[in-house]
Amino acid sequence: MARCMGRRGAGQMDWSAWLPRLKTTFLHLFVIYASVPFLIRLFPVLLTKCVFLNMFKIPFFVDLSRPELLLNHTVNVYLTTEPEVTIGVWHSVPASRGIEAQGKDHSWYEEALGDDNPVILYLHGNGATRAANHRVNLIKVMSAIGFHVLAVDYRGYGDSSGSPSEGGFTTDILYLYDWVKARSGKSRVFLWGHSLGTGIATNVARKLLEDRGTQVDGLILESPYTNIRDAAANIPVTKIYRQFPGFDYLVLDTLALADLFFQSDENVKVLTSPILILHAEDDPIIPSHLGRKLFEIAISAYQDKNKVRFVAFPDKLGLAHDYISFHPDLPTVVKDFLKNIT
């Protein structure tokens, strides 16, 4: 520091002037740090915003109604899932039908759903929109191996109307599921959840099973958690609060007050659908031990142990929380899963 100053020819740093300002800054930071948990307890809606992060419509400047700028053989559809709620969905047909799809209208795409190719409903994680890079990549990779992919922005996300809630997400996806089933004939329909979306996937699968006796053909859970409380206790942003007195009461217990549960651990205990869990060991957001725990809960509850699989992507591949779809082995992993459940 001193040498650097000397070179620039500046005088001695006057610490006596800086010290009080530094102290004030630290005091301010501390007050902010200490008030956050109390504010959350007082206003659970703040926590809802932190969990959903739907206000960040990233990437900016993408026209979500024109997926053709990012994806081939894809159309945008708007579905009204409930009065006042319209959600945006991209439908990519399998790449094998790419040439045929050129210049075709929406009715061709709807009809294409009945072509016997399997279907993925892609339920993305929190923050950003269906145009986020890693989501677009997942769509491309799955379309390349023969799936229809329907990528949704839930209510409150992207260009979808309404405001986000756990129950509202279930309503949106059930509507989409029915819309697809009405067109897809005997094709298999899978729920692919990523991160926050894994909880939505298990909520929907459970609802279908309990309310209608319908078993979803399979669930793929990428970077999942056991339930939102465990996730919140383990994500890095709460790390600086873990030692904070009353963290459980002020923050974790508030999740339930905000109607946030996403209890995949409870859901898998009643499900019967095949489940494939994917987790990168270097996931810095949701640690892979939560994915493994979910797997263990599922496999001990399932009668047919072959129906539950856990695939860990080794540390240091850099796949982290979002990039499993970039791993060249993913298509093989998914195809093996499909082969195993037929």
Ligand SMILES: *[C@@H]1O[C@H](CO)[C@@H](O)[C@H](O)[C@H]1NC(C)=O
């Ligand atoms: C569509 O496919 C063509 C030919 O494979 C490719 O060159 C182009 O980059 C693709 N477009 C998009 C938006 O991915």
